[in-house]
Amino acid sequence: MIFKQLFEPDSSTYTYLVACPDTGECALIDPVLDTAERDLSVLQSLNLKLTYTIDTHIHADHLSGARRLKTLIGSKIAYPAIDELPCADIGLQEGTPFRIGNIELHPLFSPGHTDHHHAYLMHTPVHSMLFSGDALMIDGVGRTDFQSGDSATLYKSIQQKFFTLPDETLVYPAHDYTGRRITTIAQEKARNKHIGGKTLEEFIETMDNLDLPYPRKIDFAVPGNQKCGECPANVPEQYRGSCARFDQGD
Numbered sequence: 001m002i003f004k005q006l007f008e009p010d011s012s013t014y015t016y017l018v019a020c021p022d023t024g025e026c027a028l029i030d031p032v033l034d035t036a037e038r039d040l041s042v043l044q045s046l047n048l049k050l051t052y053t054i055d056t057h058i059h060a061d062h063l064s065g066a067r068r069l070k071t072l073i074g075s076k077i078a079y080p081a082i083d084e085l086p087c088a089d090i091g092l093q094e095g096t097p098f099r100i101g102n103i104e105l106h107p108l109f110s111p112g113h114t115d116h117h118h119a120y121l122m123h124t125p126v127h128s129m130l131f132s133g134d135a136l137m138i139d140g141v142g143r144t145d146f147q148s149g150d151s152a153t154l155y156k157s158i159q160q161k162f163f164t165l166p167d168e169t170l171v172y173p174a175h176d177y178t179g180r181r182i183t184t185i186a187q188e189k190a191r192n193k194h195i196g197g198k199t200l201e202e203f204i205e206t207m208d209n210l211d212l213p214y215p216r217k218i219d220f221a222v223p224g225n226q227k228c229g230e231c232p233a234n235v236p237e238q239y240r241g242s243c244a245r246f247d248q249g250d
Helices: 033-045 066-073 151-162 185-191 200-208 218-225 237-248
Strands: 002-008 013-019 026-029 052-054 076-080 090-092 098-100 103-109 118-123 128-133 170-173
Touching (some): 013 033, 033 066, 066 076, 103 151
Parallel strands (some): 128 170
């Protein structure tokens, strides 16, 4: 397997490149519009062509790169099937592995951050890798105070879907805001200040008292991502750079 962890600094988003060396098929998990061309340059340097983009959920903090990458390279767009997005080419659901060449990606329905959120689990001969999206982060969890979030549901997703995985499972989150890149199931069970060792009631109380600011891109990111990363008309001027390139077809 060919694997790379890529970073978009404005939203602190990690995009994951996963490729099958036998077939050359390649996917980007949670691509960002702002770094679409950068990601294609990375693929070109590895002599890979993008086959799929895969999103964990409809993001509120950035526009997905899925639509732009499809326009540029012809990749197919994969989203959780439960979202029923007309712009998606492939619907992913738990219980149905998704193949990237000879690699199998196992969708895990993990609602709570949003009601349709999916994580993706991949097994290799050496270890298992969980792409946890916005549900589980490094010493943190995804917000539940907007966009169909629900703290009790997220608690159950993490406890029943993630924390039942082997302790040595590597966890790759969709975000980190302090430069960290990777964690494990064992570490999050032991050290995650939001959910590690907490009862459901304690977790709900913690989430109810986070007092976080209103997401600065949510008003245009959510409707844009419901169209797989289309730039809506209400994108503020300071964020229009990538949209302008997209609108012009560059």
